Amino acid sequence: MKRYVIIGNGVAAAGCIEGIRAVDADGSITVISAEQYPVYCRPLISYYLEQKTDLQRMHYRGESFYAEHHADVLYGRSAVEIHADAKEIVLDNGDVYPYDELCCCTGSAPFVPPMQGLDTVENKFSFMTIDDTLALEKAVTPESRVLIIGAGLIGLKCAEGLHGRVKNITVCDLAPRVLSSILDDKCAAMMQKHLEANGISFLLGTSAKEFQGNKAVMQNGAAVDFDVLVLAVGVRANTAIIKAAGGAVERGVLVDDACRTSLEAVYAAGDCTQYHDISSDTIKVMALMPNAYMQGHTAGVNMAGGTALFDNAIPMNSIGFFGLHCHTAGSQPEGCEMYEESDETHIKRLFVKDGRLTGFMLIGKTHRTGIYTALIRNQTPLSTVNFERLKIEPQLAAMGSAYRGKVLKGAV
Amino acid sequence: MKRIYVKEEWCLGCHLCEYNCAFANSGMTDMVKALRGKTIYPRIQVETDENGITYAVSCRHCTDPVCVKSCIAGALSVQNGVIEIDHSKCVGCLTCVLVCPYGAVIEDGSGVAQKCELCMKNSCGTPACVKGCPNGAIVYEERQTVSAPD
Ligand SMILES: Cc1cc2nc3c(=O)[nH]c(=O)nc-3n(C[C@H](O)[C@H](O)[C@H](O)COP(=O)(O)OP(=O)(O)OC[C@H]3O[C@@H](n4cnc5c(N)ncnc54)[C@H](O)[C@@H]3O)c2cc1C
Ligand code: SF4
Ligand code: SF4
Numbered sequence: 370m371k372r373y374v375i376i377g378n379g380v381a382a383a384g385c386i387e388g389i390r391a392v393d394a395d396g397s398i399t400v401i402s403a404e405q406y407p408v409y410c411r412p413l414i415s416y417y418l419e420q421k422t423d424l425q426r427m428h429y430r431g432e433s434f435y436a437e438h439h440a441d442v443l444y445g446r447s448a449v450e451i452h453a454d455a456k457e458i459v460l461d462n463g464d465v466y467p468y469d470e471l472c473c474c475t476g477s478a479p480f481v482p483p484m485q486g487l488d489t490v491e492n493k494f495s496f497m498t499i500d501d502t503l504a505l506e507k508a509v510t511p512e513s514r515v516l517i518i519g520a521g522l523i524g525l526k527c528a529e530g531l532h533g534r535v536k537n538i539t540v541c542d543l544a545p546r547v548l549s550s551i552l553d554d555k556c557a558a559m560m561q562k563h564l565e566a567n568g569i570s571f572l573l574g575t576s577a578k579e580f581q582g583n584k585a586v587m588q589n590g591a592a593v594d595f596d597v598l599v600l601a602v603g604v605r606a607n608t609a610i611i612k613a614a615g616g617a618v619e620r621g622v623l624v625d626d627a628c629r630t631s632l633e634a635v636y637a638a639g640d641c642t643q644y645h646d647i648s649s650d651t652i653k654v655m656a657l658m659p660n661a662y663m664q665g666h667t668a669g670v671n672m673a674g675g676t677a678l679f680d681n682a683i684p685m686n687s688i689g690f691f692g693l694h695c696h697t698a699g700s701q702p703e704g705c706e707m708y709e710e711s712d713e714t715h716i717k718r719l720f721v722k723d724g725r726l727t728g729f730m731l732i733g734k735t736h737r738t739g740i741y742t743a744l745i746r747n748q749t750p751l752s753t754v755n756f757e758r759l760k761i762e763p764q765l766a767a768m769g770s771a772y773r774g775k776v777l778k779g780a781v
Numbered sequence: 782m783k784r785i786y787v788k789e790e791w792c793l794g795c796h797l798c799e800y801n802c803a804f805a806n807s808g809m810t811d812m813v814k815a816l817r818g819k820t821i822y823p824r825i826q827v828e829t830d831e832n833g834i835t836y837a838v839s840c841r842h843c844t845d846p847v848c849v850k851s852c853i854a855g856a857l858s859v860q861n862g863v864i865e866i867d868h869s870k871c872v873g874c875l876t877c878v879l880v881c882p883y884g885a886v887i888e889d890g891s892g893v894a895q896k897c898e899l900c901m902k903n904s905c906g907t908p909a910c911v912k913g914c915p916n917g918a919i920v921y922e923e924r925q926t927v928s929a930p931d
Contacts, residue, residue: 779927
């Protein structure tokens with residue numbers, strides 16, 4: 370009987386448990402969970418603040434998930450060391466757990482750059498966990514002025530979550546535009562306009578240089594008074610435990626398509642990893658929930674002796690604010706061509722290189738975008754589809770009758 | 782398991798399946814009251830190809846469903862092979878729309894995702910699109926994978 374150990378208890382870990390059990394019904398599974406909660410949907414913390422969900426509905430899986438999968442969870446415990454040669458891990462309380470197969474699903478942690486006077490700020494929060502969210506919720510009142518550092522996905526989702534529960538919200542970012550990691554200038558400007566129309570204020574191209582209690586002094590000299598500060602500058606992969614064990618680490622733990630690390634019998638999945646983006650043919654950190662699950666599942670199957678590959682990973686995001694949705698996927702490699710369509714209410718930008726769709730950015734109209742995503746994932750030669758029709762609207766009709774026959778006349 | 786398949790040679794392009802779907806999932810008993818003057822968001826959609834051939838597209842109930850693996854709320858799941866959506870958990874992020882390769886998840890007009898659940902959760906019993914198709918162009922039956930070039 371194999372002994373499986375999983376470090377971390379996020380969505381990558383849940384995928385790993387399900388992957389193991391798809392192959393091996395008998396082996397023991399032990400999950401080390403630093404957080405006190407069963408696996409929950411991390412992206413829903415902003416929806417919690419908006420009161421669109423609650424702690425109960427935020428569970429990723431049903432109540433009997435661990436029992437049904439015969440997995441033991443050690444809540445409130447952290448793994449502190451991996452002894453890869455001896456095939457054992459050590460916990461923060463000194464307990465040692467031997468394993469036959471290990472998966473590192475440690476996720477990521479907020480990155481806080483050094484900022485002068487940060488220690489003088491009383492009400493400061495990250496926005497990553499349920500505990501962060503409950504603490505933030507407690508600190509805000511209808512009179513609170515909120516300053517959020519970081520206009521990326523997490524900062525803006527936090528702004529949307531707090532909207533209506535506080536007096537005002539200002540978001541600042543060193544980047545000159547919002548959502549700078551996924552949107553270009555024109556798309557970002559459209560999103561920013563929409564956020565501003567909903568009452569969010571921005572200070573872009575500048576960030577806080579210094580804090581003096583409840584006042585932030587910006588690099589451009591402006592001063593912002595606030596009651597509550599949220600730090601959402603970015604996240605860093607939790608790689609320390611693998612690095613200390615001698616595993617290959619860059620910005621994330623390096624894994625192959627089978628989710629193997631460089632260490633024998635040690636796998637890794639989710640936000641802690643760095644892996645192949647087929648749309649740009651580069652190795653990078655793609656801290657995304659769907660990918661975390663798929664990596665976890667892949668790792669689990671392989672740990673249990675099955676065969677699985679996650680070899681079509683791409684970055685992709687579906688993110689909406691105040692009813693305006695934005696879908697992005699893939700990348701815009703140098704030298705790519707762009708097809709664009711836009712009006713007041715929507716933008717569509719498709720990026721093509723070497724006869725293949727490599728990426729897109731869509732705001733406003735997001736109907737059936739998965740058909741575009743599949744073109745990127747499958748690296749479909751555009752010569753085999755009617756791309757002129759696809760540009761107008763994603764549709765199976767433009768994918769050729771052979772593909773359609775396969776999809777609509779048999780099981781897929 | 783039984784799934785929905787189309788016979789494009791029989792499809793008239795009449796879009797009745799779209800109306801039957803919207804009605805079946807409206808929770809109402811009077812079709813006129815349920816649909817008149819309303820924009821419908823059916824879970825099945827009729828397409829027309831460049832040769833004028835029409836056919837209806839709905840969820841394939843994939844054997845390896847990428848929508849389930851991608852849902853950020855754990856709202857999509859496999860129940861005896863049927864891919865179901867738990868509307869009480871869905872937060873309307875539309876990640877499922879972004880990943881479904883067949884464009885089978887539809888936004889319902891109020892910001893929530895919906896998809897074909899084979900009429901398992903409404904009062905129809907068998908899929909309304911199949912029952913109502915005047916020309917037998919949509920069938921509900923067991924089939925194997927069809928091998929065709931990608
Ligand atoms: C506000 C917000 C919104 C988001 N929105 C989206 C979205 O819309 N779409 C999307 O795709 N992604 C989104 N994400 C990102 C998504 O949440 C992550 O990609 C996903 O949760 C990664 O899962 P994971 O299991 O790899 O890591 P995590 O969910 O971070 O889980 C890792 C767990 O491991 C624990 N841990 C770490 N080290 C140890 C140790 N040594 N011992 C024991 N336990 C340990 C941590 O405490 C943590 O609980 C969002 C994130 C945030 C914060
Ligand atoms: S919604 Fe799409 S991905 Fe999900 S099961 Fe249906 S066809 Fe497959
Ligand atoms: S829209 Fe709903 S069902 Fe679809 S991925 Fe988001 S939460 Fe899941």
